[in-house]
Every structure is written in structure tokens, then in C-alpha cells.
Amino acid sequence: MPKLKTSKAIAKRFKVSSSGKFLRHKASKSHLLQKKSSKQRRYLSSTCQVDSRDIKNISINLPYL
Template sequence: MPKLKTSKAIAKRFKVSSSGKILRHKASKSHLLQKKSSKHRRHLSSTCQVDSRDAKNISINLPYL
């Protein structure tokens, strides 16, 4: 059976934690930051867990992570 290919676009956007959860970065952190409060910007910097409904599709494209 041939090797499965990893989707590089998904591999750049998500990472898998040591417990196996898929983590993502929050959106709205690239531009127009001046109007956002520092508290809001700080919370956007943190990572969060991918929803369970999306995690299955992401894990299919990340076979070796």
C-alpha cells in the first residue's frame, strides 16, 4: 500500500498537541489591529482547540501527525 500524502496547506495551519488534540490559531490578527484593544489582541494570539466536527476532516489530511 502506498504512503499517504500530508496536505501541506493543512500542516502549516494546524498542529497536534501531545494529548492528540488539534490546535489552531485565531483569525483577525493580521491587520487593522489599531482599533482593537490590547486585551483583544492578546487573546487573539493564543491557540485554541479545533471543533470536534472539523477535527475528523483535518486528521484525515494529516496522516502522520
């Protein structure tokens, strides 16, 4: 069986935690930050878990993580 290719676009966007869960960054942190409060900007900086409905698609594209 041939090697599976890793999707580099997905590999840059997701990380795997030590317990094996997928982590992602929150959206809306790239621009237009002046109008957002510092509390909201701090909240958007944190990482969160990927929803269970999306894990299958991510794990297919990241076969060696």
C-alpha cells in the same frame, strides 16, 4: 498500499498537542490591529482547540501526525 500525502497547507495551520488534540490559531490577527484593543489582541494571540466537527477532515489530511 501507497503512501498517503500530507496536505502542506493544513500542516502549516494546525499543530497536535501532547494529548493528541488539534490546536489552531485564532483569526483576525493579521491586519487592522489599531482599532482593536490590547486585550482583544492578546486574546487573539492564544491558541485554541479545533472543534470536534472539524477533526475528521484535518486528520484525513494529516495522516502521519
